[in-house]
Amino acid sequence: MLAILKREMSNYFTSPIGYIFLAVFYFFAGMFFTSVLAANTTDITYVFSSLFTVLVFIIPLLTMRSMSEDKKQKTDQLLLTSPLNLSGLVAGKFLAAFLMYCIALAVTVVYSLIRAAFAVPEWPVVIGNILGALLLGAALISIGVFISSLTENQLIAAVGSFAVMMFILMIDGFASLVPIPQIASIITSLSFMSRYNDFVTGILNISNILFFISIAVVFNFFTVRVLEKRRWG
Amino acid sequence: MIEVKNLTKSYGNKHAVNDISFTVNQGEILGFLGPNGAGKSTTMNILTGYISSTSGTAKIDGHDILDDPIEAKKHIGYLPEHPPLYPDMTVQEYLEFVYQLKKARQPMKAHIDDVCRRVKITDVQKRIIKNLSKGYQQRVGLAQALIGNPEVLILDEPTVGLDPKQIIEIRNLIKTLGQRHTIILSSHILPEVQAVCDRVIVINKGKLVADDTAENLSHNLTEDFRYIARIEGPEEEVEKLLQGISGIVEVQSLGQKEPGVCEYSLEAEPGSDVRRELFKRLADRNYPLLGLKTTELTLEDIFLQLTQDSSAEQKTDGGNH
Numbered sequence: 001m002l003a004i005l006k007r008e009m010s011n012y013f014t015s016p017i018g019y020i021f022l023a024v025f026y027f028f029a030g031m032f033f034t035s036v037l038a039a040n041t042t043d044i045t046y047v048f049s050s051l052f053t054v055l056v057f058i059i060p061l062l063t064m065r066s067m068s069e070d071k072k073q074k075t076d077q078l079l080l081t082s083p084l085n086l087s088g089l090v091a092g093k094f095l096a097a098f099l100m101y102c103i104a105l106a107v108t109v110v111y112s113l114i115r116a117a118f119a120v121p122e123w124p125v126v127i128g129n130i131l132g133a134l135l136l137g138a139a140l141i142s143i144g145v146f147i148s149s150l151t152e153n154q155l156i157a158a159v160g161s162f163a164v165m166m167f168i169l170m171i172d173g174f175a176s177l178v179p180i181p182q183i184a185s186i187i188t189s190l191s192f193m194s195r196y197n198d199f200v201t202g203i204l205n206i207s208n209i210l211f212f213i214s215i216a217v218v219f220n221f222f223t224v225r226v227l228e229k230r231r232w233g
Numbered sequence: 234m235i236e237v238k239n240l241t242k243s244y245g246n247k248h249a250v251n252d253i254s255f256t257v258n259q260g261e262i263l264g265f266l267g268p269n270g271a272g273k274s275t276t277m278n279i280l281t282g283y284i285s286s287t288s289g290t291a292k293i294d295g296h297d298i299l300d301d302p303i304e305a306k307k308h309i310g311y312l313p314e315h316p317p318l319y320p321d322m323t324v325q326e327y328l329e330f331v332y333q334l335k336k337a338r339q340p341m342k343a344h345i346d347d348v349c350r351r352v353k354i355t356d357v358q359k360r361i362i363k364n365l366s367k368g369y370q371q372r373v374g375l376a377q378a379l380i381g382n383p384e385v386l387i388l389d390e391p392t393v394g395l396d397p398k399q400i401i402e403i404r405n406l407i408k409t410l411g412q413r414h415t416i417i418l419s420s421h422i423l424p425e426v427q428a429v430c431d432r433v434i435v436i437n438k439g440k441l442v443a444d445d446t447a448e449n450l451s452h453n454l455t456e457d458f459r460y461i462a463r464i465e466g467p468e469e470e471v472e473k474l475l476q477g478i479s480g481i482v483e484v485q486s487l488g489q490k491e492p493g494v495c496e497y498s499l500e501a502e503p504g505s506d507v508r509r510e511l512f513k514r515l516a517d518r519n520y521p522l523l524g525l526k527t528t529e530l531t532l533e534d535i536f537l538q539l540t541q542d543s544s545a546e547q548k549t550d551g552g553n554h
Contacts, residue, residue, distance in 0.1 A: 073320070075319055
């Protein structure tokens, strides 16, 4: 698993993808933070609440190659014939993307410290915000990695992930269109946005934490199943 | 070392591999021969755990590839048909990655340097893989299979894309490796298999049609022993003389080849060696024997015969392990 993690990380930085991902993230996060500063407020929840939309665009960039590239280059023959189990392989791929995301997110810690120079922030809320962003990222990345395992074309993986994440982002809007209240409530209960907003507004709800962790675990499990199915096909 | 029993892989109704069984002993180099699409790569992919079999078992050093995959894979070095290279990495980085992936125990730097020396890629160790020629890439693929010194090497068409000089080098390398490793090698190039392998397995349309040494294969398949003899002397008398030799079933004159010299096609009874008797009789009558050659089938003939004629299956299949 460590070998995979290491190779994926170095791959992010030998190709432009890692730099583009970080640059786009820092640019938008910086823009949101500047507007916070310009508004003369110390409340940076705005940065976090706007983050979701940015992630929908750039997480696919991070995960589009994870699985598809190995299939295309036939390097999966090396990985799958090595003494390494499939969950270790998927975990390595997932953690590499997640680590890149953590590097990106680390900039919000810097923002919090800058803000702390002006006024004492509410640290629990700040930590809750960062935790929420980490969990949301983990869930989205696991979905991206899963979609990447379905194809050997990284463009299809990117567009597919983008479409799915866009749908997730807008799921509340769709729910309001469903006339049957029971179904509508099922759809809203799957909403990433409302759960993420709880974190942003400073509500720490265990069920929200479990929701995002479950999504991440389930989709990583699906990815393992896809690889296994390919072997048995 | 490798034990394959009743291995079958089906895709729907189509059998890519159909009930193949064989064993490979330690230190043996086994050649896998068959036309394209015969099931060579599929068999190798099953042996290395890349895909599963529909039924049957494959054991590597006693470990079943399905029940105990991690342990079995530890003993295998695999070079697939397309070398599994990451084009953006340097050769050194790539081999370090493979080293970690296989959890090799040898001291890393020395081991990688040693492997590079053996496949002669030391001069490109620092270069990026995508800039290397096909021949070098193939050798990096071979280096990857050697990392960790696995007991079993499975090489799928290892000499594809190499120039003639490199082909000879790689063949010699494989022969040297055969002293320490058990090797399965697939090829559709017959002389290669003949030059490198101790034993040959021929598969066609997913079925095993022959399993024997290259020499035995050509012996067994020549149903009767045919000779071509070039003898000086009057044609009719020589023919009569030849017919009189016990063990010779049929004599046919092929006509005059040199002044006063005719060629005869002789067919001997299976298993009997008529050459000494032939020489004596001719010497007695003072008919000089100018040439005698056996017309054993070459591996090419065998290959064509086996893959075209399914009745040959009964004659060679299922024995001589």
